[in-house]
Structures are given as C-alpha cells and as structure tokens.
Amino acid sequence: LAKTTQPISMDSYEGQEVNITCSHNNIATNDYITWYQQFPSQGPRFIIQGYKTKVTNEVASLFIPADRKSSTLSLPRVSLSDTAVYYCLVGVYSSASKIIFGSGTRLSIRP
Amino acid sequence: KAGVTQTPRYLIKTRGQQVTLSCSPISGHRSVSWYQQTPGQGLQFLFEYFSETQRNKGNFPGRFSGRQFSNSRSEMNVSTLELGDSALYLCASSPGGEQPQHFGDGTRLSIL
Numbered sequence: 001l002a003k004t005t006q007p008i009s010m011d012s013y014e015g016q017e018v019n020i021t022c023s024h025n026n027i028a029t030n031d032y033i034t035w036y037q038q039f040p041s042q043g044p045r046f047i048i049q050g051y052k053t054k055v056t057n058e059v060a061s062l063f064i065p066a067d068r069k070s071s072t073l074s075l076p077r078v079s080l081s082d083t084a085v086y087y088c089l090v091g092v093y094s095s096a097s098k099i100i101f102g103s104g105t106r107l108s109i110r111p
Numbered sequence: 112k113a114g115v116t117q118t119p120r121y122l123i124k125t126r127g128q129q130v131t132l133s134c135s136p137i138s139g140h141r142s143v144s145w146y147q148q149t150p151g152q153g154l155q156f157l158f159e160y161f162s163e164t165q166r167n168k169g170n171f172p173g174r175f176s177g178r179q180f181s182n183s184r185s186e187m188n189v190s191t192l193e194l195g196d197s198a199l200y201l202c203a204s205s206p207g208g209e210q211p212q213h214f215g216d217g218t219r220l221s222i223l
Contacts, residue, residue, distance in 0.1 A: 041216070042217070043215050044201075044214045045214070046211050046213055049211050101146075104153075
C-alpha cells in the first residue's frame with residue numbers, strides 16, 4: 001500500500017500561491033493521485049486527481065513528475081476560506097480499502 | 112446534482128446501545144464506502160459496498176456492519192457501543208472504476 005508523506009502544517013497569506021508537496025515513493029503503476037480538502041465538521045471535498053504530468057481545474061493544479069514519486073498541489077491566490085486540512089491520497093479506487101488517508105497538511109491563511 | 116446525504120448529522124448514545132447511520136449516495140453512484148474519523152486515528156476505512164455486495168472491509172471489529180440496498184442507499188450499524196466509538200462517521204460514494212469518491216458531511220456520534 002502506497003504511503004504518503006506531507007508537511008504537517010503550512011502558513012501563507014491571502015493572495016499568495018501555495019504549493020503543498022506530497023511524497024509517495026512506493027506508488028504503484030495503477031495508482032492515481034488525489035487531493036481532498038476538509039473543513040472542520042465536514043466531509044473531505046474532492047479537489048483534483050491526476051495520474052501523470054499536470055492537471056488543472058478551476059480551483060487548483062496538480063504537478064506530477066515523470067517518476068511519480070511525489071506530487072504538488074498548487075492553489076493560486078489563496079483566500080482566508082482556503083484554511084483547511086489538505087489530504088494527498090494514492091491508490092486505486094476500484095478497491096477503496098487500499099485508499100489510505102494520511103495525517104494531511106493543515107493550511108492556515110492569514111490576512 | 113445532489114451530493115452525498117448522511118442522516119442524522121448528530122447522535123448521542125450511551126454505552127451498550129446500538130446505532131444505525133444512513134447514507135444516500137449521489138444519483139448513479141454504485142459504490143458506497145464508510146470511514147471513521149477521530150482526532151487520534153484520523154480517517155480510517157470501514158467497508159465498501161458495490162451493487163449491494165460488500166467488496167472490501169477494513170480492520171474493525173464485527174460490531175461494525177453495513178449493508179447496501181438496491182437503490183444504492185447504505186446503512187451502517189454499530190452494536191454494543193463503546194466510548195471509543197465516538198467519532199465522525201463519513202460516507203463516500205463513487206460511480207466505480209477509477210473515479211474519485213465524494214464524501215457526505217458525516218454523522219457526529221457521541222457516546223456517553
């Protein structure tokens with residue numbers, strides 16, 4: 001099972017770009033990389049998913065190098081409402097038991 | 112499209128009782144998974160159902176069980192409640208395959 005390592009916490013300021021890097025050295029060939037955002041007392045919210053190279057949607061970008069041993073979630077121009085815990089997951093969704101949530105990164109945005 | 116709906120949102124029980132939590136997945140989603148979230152252990156996988164069959168099971172005691180109905184709605188049951196069962200119980204659904212899961216906002220269960 002692929003384990004992920006993320007920074008425990010990060011601080012930034014409104015309007016800045018935030019990059020959160022996740023390490024997953026044991027990623028398997030079939031594994032996807034997915035990021036979730038969670039606010040207190042709410043369920044995780046899907047942000048972005050990718051397999052390789054770069055993926056971009058309306059809220060974030062995901063950069064995955066060729067060796068896929070790490071990935072970087074990029075949040076452009078963050079606001080106070082982006083303060084949350086961010087989880088990086090690797091796995092195959094056809095088998096939910098193999099999706100492991102790590103401790104996540106607690107991102108704090110300041111005015 | 113409506114999201115994943117979990118009921119009730121909050122529940123208070125006492126030790127020894129049993130509880131049933133309900134989850135309505137996103138329309139068209141056939142896979143439903145349950146997770147337990149606590150401050151100490153984080154998010155832990157309980158079980159997954161697909162087309163009314165349990166497909167995967169996490170490392171939880173037999174007091175935790177679930178089922179899925181033909182309309183994909185799912186219920187989770189915990190019997191003989193213990194203080195340590197206090198947690199946020201989350202349900203997630205997906206269409207299946209390699210599509211990501213989408214979570215509900217959970218049921219906060221408190222055991223007194």
